[in-house]
Amino acid sequence: MVEINSKDYRDYYIKDGKLIGVFEQCYQKIDDPWDVGDALDITYNITLGVIESFYKAGQKLLDLGCGKGVFTKRIKDRCQCYTVGSDISKTACRKASISYPDITFIPYDLLKFEQCPFKEEQFDIILLNKVLWGLIPRLSEIMRFVPYLIRQGGYLIISQHLFHPANQTYGKDVLSTVQDLEKMISIKKELLIEFMLGVNPYIILVSQK
Numbered sequence: 001m002v003e004i005n006s007k008d009y010r011d012y013y014i015k016d017g018k019l020i021g022v023f024e025q026c027y028q029k030i031d032d033p034w035d036v037g038d039a040l041d042i043t044y045n046i047t048l049g050v051i052e053s054f055y056k057a058g059q060k061l062l063d064l065g066c067g068k069g070v071f072t073k074r075i076k077d078r079c080q081c082y083t084v085g086s087d088i089s090k091t092a093c094r095k096a097s098i099s100y101p102d103i104t105f106i107p108y109d110l111l112k113f114e115q116c117p118f119k120e121e122q123f124d125i126i127l128l129n130k131v132l133w134g135l136i137p138r139l140s141e142i143m144r145f146v147p148y149l150i151r152q153g154g155y156l157i158i159s160q161h162l163f164h165p166a167n168q169t170y171g172k173d174v175l176s177t178v179q180d181l182e183k184m185i186s187i188k189k190e191l192l193i194e195f196m197l198g199v200n201p202y203i204i205l206v207s208q209k
Helices: 023-029 042-054 070-079 090-099 110-115 132-149 178-184
Strands: 060-064 082-087 104-107 123-129 150-161 188-197 200-208
Touching: 023 090, 042 070, 042 123, 042 150, 042 188, 042 200, 060 070, 070 082, 070 090, 082 090, 090 104, 110 132, 123 132, 132 150, 132 178, 178 188, 178 200
Parallel strands: 060 082, 060 123, 082 104, 123 150
Antiparallel strands: 150 200, 188 200
8 A cells, every 4th residue: 555645634535536545544644634623513513413312311322434533422421322433444443542431442444344343233323424425435335234233213323514516526426415315225214404514515314223
């Protein structure tokens, strides 16, 4: 693998309409590649409110694509739930474990979902927060697989920015609208929130098993 020396997350993620997907190097070279900060912007706040509205005491939540765990920690503290975070980057999980030792963080590449370390577990809520563009090569398969990890009656919550058609240069043939995403998910739609971030749409989609 070619080593990348850059402070621009796009050099590791998606560039010129192609998925680069070098997340391990990204977290090694950039402290906060996605500008998460304290996970306090409007997208995190609305997503947290949605999680709270569906969560019940004593339930288990899995945050797939947790990064360094900042939002995972907000969820755990607010909901007081048993929380597991998972990310493709071992570096991100290691840093998250150091920062938040009360949460279990497990490295896992969702693109290789057949190697899932959670096959013997089921969760009441699974969160996919701002990760779909990195999953485009197998997104439809992943959307069929993830519900198997959810208990009957549990929820899949997806929080994700989409693109105005004029701005989208990657993944158009897979995901352009929320309707494209809904077609991939076999479980029942419970809630859809849509709003604009500048010229691009943002969606929070909740589906129940």
